[in-house]
Amino acid sequence: MTYPIEKFKDIETPFYYYDSDILRHTLRTISEEISKHIGFHVHYAIKANANPDVLNIIKEYNLGADCVSGGEIERSINSGFPAKKVVYAGVGKADWEIELALDYDIFCFNVESLEELAIINEIAEKKEKIAKVCFRINPNVVAHTHASITTGLAENKFGIALQDIHKAIKVAKALKNIEFIGLHFHIGSQILDMDDFIALCNRINEIQDDLEVKGIKLKIINVGGGLGIDYNNPSENLIPNFKLYFDTYAKYLQLREGQEVHFELGRSVTGQMGSLITKVLYIKHSSTKKFAILDAGMTDLVRPALYQAHHKIINLSSTEVKETYDVVGPICESSDIFAKDILLPKLHRGDYVALQSAGAYGEIMASQYNCRKLPIGYLSDKL
Numbered sequence: 210m211t212y213p214i215e216k217f218k219d220i221e222t223p224f225y226y227y228d229s230d231i232l233r234h235t236l237r238t239i240s241e242e243i244s245k246h247i248g249f250h251v252h253y254a255i256k257a258n259a260n261p262d263v264l265n266i267i268k269e270y271n272l273g274a275d276c277v278s279g280g281e282i283e284r285s286i287n288s289g290f291p292a293k294k295v296v297y298a299g300v301g302k303a304d305w306e307i308e309l310a311l312d313y314d315i316f317c318f319n320v321e322s323l324e325e326l327a328i329i330n331e332i333a334e335k336k337e338k339i340a341k342v343c344f345r346i347n348p349n350v351v352a353h354t355h356a357s358i359t360t361g362l363a364e365n366k367f368g369i370a371l372q373d374i375h376k377a378i379k380v381a382k383a384l385k386n387i388e389f390i391g392l393h394f395h396i397g398s399q400i401l402d403m404d405d406f407i408a409l410c411n412r413i414n415e416i417q418d419d420l421e422v423k424g425i426k427l428k429i430i431n432v433g434g435g436l437g438i439d440y441n442n443p444s445e446n447l448i449p450n451f452k453l454y455f456d457t458y459a460k461y462l463q464l465r466e467g468q469e470v471h472f473e474l475g476r477s478v479t480g481q482m483g484s485l486i487t488k489v490l491y492i493k494h495s496s497t498k499k500f501a502i503l504d505a506g507m508t509d510l511v512r513p514a515l516y517q518a519h520h521k522i523i524n525l526s527s528t529e530v531k532e533t534y535d536v537v538g539p540i541c542e543s544s545d546i547f548a549k550d551i552l553l554p555k556l557h558r559g560d561y562v563a564l565q566s567a568g569a570y571g572e573i574m575a576s577q578y579n580c581r582k583l584p585i586g587y588l589s590d591k592l
């Protein structure tokens with residue numbers, strides 16, 4: 210990954226830098242790989258990065274949009290994603306959000322409870338519409354990732370419990386304004402071990418076999434997202450292994466005639482194309498440590514503070530002999546730390562530093578805590 214530092218001089222730090230070549234390369238790879246599998250469809254998970262310039266590029270590659278709020282539905286449709294390719298999940302859909310989704314005639318609601326199903330039916334009836342619905346099932350499959358981004362265990366708040374599938378489908382089929390079309394799953398994020406996805410496939414196969422005995426057919430199987438990226442060595446593994454990922458599903462998921470498989474990829478699409486660019490404010494010496502205090506903090510990139518995420522940090526301004534630093538932000542929280550005891554070429558006030566692999570769950574999760582400005586995302590094409 211290269212950084213046009215000369216062009217950075219006119220931009221206020223901290224900011225996100227998005228490399229459009231990497232994004233396009235990633236999207237081309239996804240397109241090539243899914244074209245090898247009949248019935249595979251990818252929805253980009255808007256939650257990972259909803260920067261309008263980024264969405265503008267993603268929508269060119271014919272992906273659908275995976276949304277979890279009315280705001281994301283608006284954002285994706287305004288960015289040119291067709292409503293008929295929008296799927297909408299979330300445990301707490303508000304009435305106005307359901308109305309909005311129905312008004313746009315989105316492809317499908319991923320419904321997470323029977324309580325929600327009843328409200329969707331009620332609102333659809335008032336609008337004289339039929340809502341297409343997949344049930345999000347909690348498959349109770351372990352994902353070997355951080356506890357805060359595991360979603361498919363019985364203890365998680367997401368989805369309908371395995372044992373309630375039959376009841377849920379029976380209820381859905383009896384509702385006049387609901388069309389039940391399939392099942393939805395999402396076991397977690399930043400998953401690199403294909404065995405976790407194989408475990409999901411095996412669980413889905415069991416569910417399908419069981420449903421078939423009762424004469425229930427599924428048009429859609431949505432397996433969610435979750436493919437991880439290499440945070441340790443981004444340059445060596447810039448493009449996630451989409452071939453292995455899609456081939457794994459093709460091999461282990463027992464599809465029925467005409468069935469579609471939908472994917473909801475977020476991190477693996479936008480993660481590696483983005484870096485948080487920040488400047489060193491001070492090098493502070495304590496009796497035991499040397500702190501590199503950046504002008505970016507947890508308000509700009511919360512992942513390290515929220516779930517101990519690691520982002521590779523590089524010094525863009527110097528190649529001097531390496532020294533050991535704790536790299537921290539300016540926020541008044543002890544958890545505002547990006548890395549401890551790492552070796553970096555000697556840092557000076559004003560040096561540019563990049564926190565890599567920050568294109569997903571970075572800018573979109575920024576906050577104004579401490580009354581700070583929100584970081585702006587710049588696409589390389591536009592600099």
Ligand SMILES: Cc1ncc(COP(=O)(O)O)c(C=O)c1O
Nearest residue numbers: 254395398434435473474475476
């Ligand atoms: C339902 C659902 N689908 C897709 C995603 C995207 O996951 P990822 O960014 O790991 O691909 C998420 C992430 O939380 C999710 O909750």
